[in-house]
Amino acid sequence: MSFVNFAKREIQLKIVYYGPGRGGKTTNLQVIHEMVQDETKGKLISLSTVGDRTLFFDCMPLTANVIEGFTTRFLLYTVPGQVMYNETRRLVLKGVDGVVFVADSQWNLMPENVESLANLRENLRLQNESIDQIPYVLQYNKRDLPDVAPEQMLNFTLNNGPEKLAAFPAVATTGEGVFETLNMICRLVLNKFIKTHRTPTTAATTSIPAATNTPTASVPPPASGTPPPTSATPIRK
Ligand SMILES: Nc1nc2c(ncn2[C@@H]2O[C@H](COP(=O)(O)OP(=O)(O)OP(=O)(O)O)[C@@H](O)[C@H]2O)c(=O)[nH]1
Ligand SMILES: [Mg+2]
DSSP, rough: OEEEEETTTEEEEEEEESSSSTSSHHHHHHHHHHHSSSTOOOOOOEEEEOOOOOOOOEEEEEEEEEEEETTEEEEEEOOOOOOGHHHHHHHHHOOOOOEEEEEOOOOOHHHHHHHHHHHHHHHHHHHTOOTSSSSSEEEEEEETSSSSSSSHHHHHHHSSSSSOOOOEETTTTTTTTHHHHHHHHHHHHHHHHHHHHOHHHOOOOOOOOOOOOOOOOOOOOOOTTTOOSSOOOOOOO
């Protein structure tokens, strides 16, 4: 749930990276942490890990001034993908404003993707939410590996609702697709926040740190009468 502190003129928005174990959620946050400007990011906190397995969660704040007069803090979280940590996933999902589903593109991991997506739907349902109502994007990760399913197959399996969602092919280890995914979910979350909290004086401006040599993600069409909260300037140094 978004949190607005009028005294500090600060908006806090929570984005959760969800998906099967070893799909690349933590890697996304590590790459973002490595590549954004120092003044934009806070510490990347990884709570309880064994090797590259997240046992609790990772969390990192990113700060931007995208709504006039307000500092916007995106809190990026990952869940532990391993099936047995469902209680933790439920905890991390509480108050979520947007979800990135990081799928593992490998053919043999398709059942894990499907199971994780069903688990996401169920956990949201338990908190009276639906993936169809909160900002949500997909990332098809590990496109560098030899035995990956074609994107059409991933769309058919994971992106088959009435509305086609944004889905980004990625190689999180090299950063490919990571910022496209991040910028899209940030825009969707901000669009929804503005739509929900819009007052006649709410104005969105862009002051997310400019990027260099970064492809710009396309901005989703704003709801009618709602200005896009950011330009296509990605969050990256
Ligand atoms: N080849 C390849 N390896 C990747 C990619 N993304 C992540 N990895 C590797 O996959 C392993 C798991 O990545 P993590 O980011 O830890 O996965 P996770 O989704 O956080 O896993 P859990 O914490 O168990 O849920 C690591 O060894 C990463 O280096 C990718 O795009 N390509
Ligand atoms: Mg992890």
